[in-house]
Amino acid sequence: MGATLGALAVMSVGPAPAAAADGVQSQQWYLDAMNAQGLWKVSTGKGISVAVVDTGVNPNTNSLKGQVLPGVDVTGSTGDETDDYTGHGTSMAELIAGTGSGDGIKGVAPGAKIIPIRTVLLGIGKKGEEQGDTSAKAIRAAADSDAKIISMSFETFSAFDGGLEAVQYAESKGKLLIAGVGNSADIAKNYIGYPAKYPGVVGVSAINENGEVAKFSQDGAYVDLASPGVDVPTWCDKTFKSYCPQSNGTSQATAITSGAAALIWAAHPKWTANQVLRVMIDTAGRDWPKSTPSRYLGYGTIRPAQVLLKGKGVPGAADVDPVTNKKTPGLSVGASPSASASTSSQASNSTSNARTSAAGSSSDSSGNTTLWVALGAAAAVVVIGGGAFAVIRSRRGV
Numbered sequence: 156m157g158a159t160l161g162a163l164a165v166m167s168v169g170p171a172p173a174a175a176a177d178g179v180q181s182q183q184w185y186l187d188a189m190n191a192q193g194l195w196k197v198s199t200g201k202g203i204s205v206a207v208v209d210t211g212v213n214p215n216t217n218s219l220k221g222q223v224l225p226g227v228d229v230t231g232s233t234g235d236e237t238d239d240y241t242g243h244g245t246s247m248a249e250l251i252a253g254t255g256s257g258d259g260i261k262g263v264a265p266g267a268k269i270i271p272i273r274t275v276l277l278g279i280g281k282k283g284e285e286q287g288d289t290s291a292k293a294i295r296a297a298a299d300s301d302a303k304i305i306s307m308s309f310e311t312f313s314a315f316d317g318g319l320e321a322v323q324y325a326e327s328k329g330k331l332l333i334a335g336v337g338n339s340a341d342i343a344k345n346y347i348g349y350p351a352k353y354p355g356v357v358g359v360s361a362i363n364e365n366g367e368v369a370k371f372s373q374d375g376a377y378v379d380l381a382s383p384g385v386d387v388p389t390w391c392d393k394t395f396k397s398y399c400p401q402s403n404g405t406s407q408a409t410a411i412t413s414g415a416a417a418l419i420w421a422a423h424p425k426w427t428a429n430q431v432l433r434v435m436i437d438t439a440g441r442d443w444p445k446s447t448p449s450r451y452l453g454y455g456t457i458r459p460a461q462v463l464l465k466g467k468g469v470p471g472a473a474d475v476d477p478v479t480n481k482k483t484p485g486l487s488v489g490a491s492p493s494a495s496a497s498t499s500s501q502a503s504n505s506t507s508n509a510r511t512s513a514a515g516s517s518s519d520s521s522g523n524t525t526l527w528v529a530l531g532a533a534a535a536v537v538v539i540g541g542g543a544f545a546v547i548r549s550r551r552g553v
Contacts, residue, residue, distance in 0.1 A: 180261050182400040184364050185383035185411065190460050191263065197463045200264025200417035202424060205251050206302035206330075207410075208293045209244030209309065211236050212271035216395055217257025218249045219269070226271035227296040229289045236271040239393060243406070244271065246389035247308050250410035251417065260388060260398070263414025266421065270302045274309075290350065291317035294332075298325035303420055303428070306413035307334040307356075308406035310348030322353045327485030331420075331428035332356045333413050335384075335405030337373040347377045354479065357432060360451060361385060361408040366440075368451040372405055378453040379478060380439060382415070384408030415459040422463055426470055427486065433477035434468030435459075 180186075204224060214223035214237050226236040239245045246260075248269040255261035274293035290311065297305045298321070305325060325332055334351040336358045337343075351358035361372040361384025368374070369385050387407035391399040420431050436445070439455030448454050461467045471477065474486045 179258060179388045179398045179400065180255060182386065182388045182398075183261060184386065186261060186263070188364070188383075189263070189415075189458075190464070191261075194418055194460055194463055195265070198264075198418045198422040199266025200252065200262075200414065200421045201266035203264065203266075203304065203417040203421045204268045204270050204300070204302040205264075205304045205306055205413050205417055206270045206272050206297035206300050207244055207248050207251065208272045208274055208290075208297055208305060208307045209239075209247055210241045211239035211244045211273040212248045212269055213237060213239045213242075213245040213395060214271075216245060216249065216253075216259060216390075218253035218255055218259025218261070219245065220254075220256065222252050222254060222267075223248065223269045223271060224301075226273070227293075227300070228273040229292045229296055230273055230275045232273075232275075236273040238273070242390040242393040242395060243308070244273070245395070246402075247306065247406060247410040250387070250389070250407060251306060251414040263411055264417035264421070267414070267417040270297070270300045272297045272300070288315045290315045291321040294318070294321035294325055294350070298328045298330055303329070303331060304413050304416055305330050305332045306409055307332065307350055308404075308409045310335065310337045310351065312346075312348055314349050314353075318349055319353055322350060322355050323484065326355045326428075326483050329428055329486055331416055331431055333359060333409055333416065335409040336360050336375070336378055338371045338404050340373045341370050343373070347373050347375045352377050355476065355483075357412070358453065359405060359408045359412045360453065361403070361405045362452070362456060366456065369403065371403065372408075372451070374451045376450065378448070378450060380412060380435065380454060381452040381456045382408035382412040384411075387411070412457055415457050418459050419462050423470070427473040429476055429483060429486075430470035430473055433471050434462050436477055437468040438462050 212223055228236040249260040249262055251262050252264055252267040252269050253260040253262035254265050272293045275289045294305065322332060332355060334356050336351045337346065337348045339346060347358060350356050357379045358377045360378045360381045361369040362381050363369055363385035368381065372384065384405055384407045385403045386401050388398045388400045389402040389407065391397050416431055416435065419434065420426060435457060436454045438458050438461035440458050441455030443449060445454060474482050476483055
């Protein structure tokens with residue numbers, strides 16, 4: 156089915172007052188919660204490239220200088236993949252691999268590299284006219300790149316032409332595909348957009364600093380993991396003059412999840428995408444059975460320190476998708492799974508905009524808690540009020 160262009164959108168909104176760039180890292184609350192300083196002693200994501208399928212990436216911001224590799228522009232618009240026409244793609248790239256230089260955003264994986272794949276979003280094309288959806292072409296371009304991870308902070312309201320085939324092609328090339336589930340939960344119930352809904356794409360929802368799922372974050376059977384997506388700073392617009400500290404969206408959650416995956420993969424370079432995802436699922440913060448994933452938080456909230464600092468998570472079979480438990484078609488397996496993961500080498504502007512019934516178990520409960528960060532004294536206990544919201548799903552019929 157062809158998606159109408161008006162339905163194609165990035166998944167973050169930044170209407171909050173602009174903040175001075177020199178204070179932006181103080182707004183990145185999730186880095187302390189994840190014990191990023193400890194993580195970076197083990198892995199910075201070095202050796203891993205992440206394809207950012209978005210509005211383009213400006214390689215000249217303080218935080219991205221030296222971080223952006225040659226990419227692809229599939230839009231046919233004026234400029235190339237380094238011309239970001241909204242500021243959104245550059246923000247996602249900084250959240251993944253920003254160095255923090257010049258008081259810029261510090262990425263979760265500052266040693267990783269970014270490969271920009273510019274696609275048509277929000278109906279913006281050559282000379283401003285509407286163009287056909289280029290999402291499938293962009294995913295294929297990302298699949299043909301050297302990136303191991305494809306980060307997609309956008310959605311369409313329906314399956315787009317060639318989308319499923321593009322995702323399957325990327326899977327066969329050994330890529331880990333990650334996408335936000337969308338920001339319209341408060342106005343469009345039980346809806347999750349594409350590409351998150353495609354089989355083989357990791358759907359990510361957004362949580363706030365208290366570990367509550369954001370009110371805007373869409374819920375349903377295609378949520379796989381949850382990640383910080385509330386009050387996460389981004390560039391306010393395409394002028395790159397100031398950051399907005401209270402930007403919210405599953406876009407940000409997607410980028411942060413992609414950064415966490417890059418940290419893990421860099422520490423275990425012989426693993427496949429299936430194995431990286433499997434340990435992320437195994438170590439996710441939850442207090443409900445893994446066999447009954449939550450419709451709001453999926454298998455739980457990302458906790459890379461459980462893998463990198465505590466050696467938890469079993470990578471399992473290299474060529475089997477940990478969600479479907481089916482073999483990944485066409486995947487060339489060159490890794491032998493180890494026994495365990497040992498350590499090596501914008502919707503709203505307030506954290507109060509959250510659903511307190513964030514899903515937990517297959518039976519009613521009102522006091523569920525879980526640790527979404529990683530380590531003992533540094534861990535924050537987050538209440539994700541219960542309710543019988545968990546769902547069993549066989550991922551994923553399109």
